[in-house]
Amino acid sequence: MKCESLSRALLVLIGAALLSACAGREASESALRDASSSVEKVKEDADVLRNAPKDVVRAGESLARAERLTSYWGTAGDVSHYAYLSQRYSQIAVEHTRQALDQERLSKLQLERQRLQLALRESKLQSVQQQGKWLEEQIVALASVDSDRGLVMTLGDVLFDTGEAQLKPSANRTVLKLVQFLQLNPRRIVRIEGYTDSTGDKAHNLALSKARAQSVADTLIDLGIDDSRVRVEGYGDEFPVEANASERGRAKNRRVEIVFSDNQGVLGAER
Amino acid sequence: MSIQLPAIGAVLLLALGGCANDPAPLEQLRLTEQAVEQAKAVGASDDSEALKRANAKLLQARLDMADKSYKSARMQAEQAELDARLAEARVLTAKGQAQIELQNERIKRLRKQLEQDL
Numbered sequence: 001m002k003c004e005s006l007s008r009a010l011l012v013l014i015g016a017a018l019l020s021a022c023a024g025r026e027a028s029e030s031a032l033r034d035a036s037s038s039v040e041k042v043k044e045d046a047d048v049l050r051n052a053p054k055d056v057v058r059a060g061e062s063l064a065r066a067e068r069l070t071s072y073w074g075t076a077g078d079v080s081h082y083a084y085l086s087q088r089y090s091q092i093a094v095e096h097t098r099q100a101l102d103q104e105r106l107s108k109l110q111l112e113r114q115r116l117q118l119a120l121r122e123s124k125l126q127s128v129q130q131q132g133k134w135l136e137e138q139i140v141a142l143a144s145v146d147s148d149r150g151l152v153m154t155l156g157d158v159l160f161d162t163g164e165a166q167l168k169p170s171a172n173r174t175v176l177k178l179v180q181f182l183q184l185n186p187r188r189i190v191r192i193e194g195y196t197d198s199t200g201d202k203a204h205n206l207a208l209s210k211a212r213a214q215s216v217a218d219t220l221i222d223l224g225i226d227d228s229r230v231r232v233e234g235y236g237d238e239f240p241v242e243a244n245a246s247e248r249g250r251a252k253n254r255r256v257e258i259v260f261s262d263n264q265g266v267l268g269a270e271r
Numbered sequence: 272m273s274i275q276l277p278a279i280g281a282v283l284l285l286a287l288g289g290c291a292n293d294p295a296p297l298e299q300l301r302l303t304e305q306a307v308e309q310a311k312a313v314g315a316s317d318d319s320e321a322l323k324r325a326n327a328k329l330l331q332a333r334l335d336m337a338d339k340s341y342k343s344a345r346m347q348a349e350q351a352e353l354d355a356r357l358a359e360a361r362v363l364t365a366k367g368q369a370q371i372e373l374q375n376e377r378i379k380r381l382r383k384q385l386e387q388d389l
Contacts, residue, residue: 081346088353095360102367109374116381123385 024076031083032066038090039063048093051100055093062086132184139181139260142174149259149268153178155216157254165211167219175216178258179223191231191259191267192217197250198237210234212256231267239271295336296345303329303348306355314366315358325354 039059042048049056066082068074143153159171167175182188194209210232217230242249261267307325315322328351335344 077346081350084350085353088350088357092353092357092360095357095364098364099360099367102364102371106367106371106374109371109378113374113378113381116378116385120381120385 024080028070028076028079028083031080031087032063032070035059035063035066035083035086035090038087042090042093045097047101048097052093052096055089055096059086059089059093062089128184135177135181135184138177142177143258143260146259146268150262151260153258153260155256155258157251159256160212160254163208165208165215167215175219175223179220179225182220182225182229185263187261187263187265189229189231189261189265189267190220191233191261191270192220193257193259193271194232194234195239195253195255195257196237197253198240198244199250202236206234206236208234209236216256216258233270235271293341293345295339295341296332296348299345299348299352300329300332300336303332303352303355306352306359310355310359310362313359313362315355315362319358319361321354321358321361325351325358327351328354 039056042052042056042059062082063086066079066086069078069082139153140151143151146152155167155171155174159168159174160166161168182190192213194211194213196205196209198205211234213232213234217227217232220230221227237244237253240249240253241255242252244250244253259268303325307322307329310319310322310325317323328347332344332347332351335341335347
């Protein structure tokens, strides 16, 4: 009686073990199928084979191991384990492939970006050069070429009030062009020379001519031209361009002249 | 008949117990710890499903080691290693994608500027 109940309990135990083994086998077979289809997928993908061959080999090895364990001597747990590892290797292979493809794409994009940067720089440079050329033409139109002093631009009498050194607002356009021209030609320097007519005493004329030239220089410096590029000279009533006998001649003689250096920063000699 | 049943039981128990003879998977645990550290180092965080699994299995592997269930410890650690490697790979893939997006954005901006300049 006692022995019989014991053996019955044992039978129940074995039955339960077999049942659970059965359930485990079903789960392991499904895991094996999934792993197998993943391996097939990565093996068919040329990109994966090219970029993650090691991962593919490991996925295949783990799968083969899981398949061997389905024979009588393996447990369902072992099969599931190696199916799991195989599945993971396949997933890792896919990630590594994506990374490699992205890297290729990235280098192409970087080349593309460099090409565009170059194009943009060139186009900006061209527009600056065009602007510079245009300005130079404008400045040359406003200036004349003096045989001794080179390029000379004259700011006329109308840009100052009588007896005043301050530049009138009507000079703004010309001055701005001058500043832009100097900014685009960073090696050029200027000498600003002030002149008056012969009316009034010499000392006053000299001071006024110098003050007017200085006022032009100050404006250039205020607008960002380095003061080392600007020299200032006052000549009073010397070097008239016309006779002081007529009002028209005197008006011509009241002036500020801007002498430009050449491209290398060499100025013509002072008078 | 009634004598044979316990004998079968004993054979079954022996077969099951055979698994306990696996060596301690120290090297595998070291590898797994390294893989988890590396995944974290590249920026995998706790919202990564794969890293969460890796951590849980690594913990289980350590518990199994303490129980001297070396086979289970090895399997847990092996799975955890690959979980961690997958987590790492996914982070790196995402980073690559982000770089491509950034580059695309810059190229778009450059093209726009070029159009304005022309």
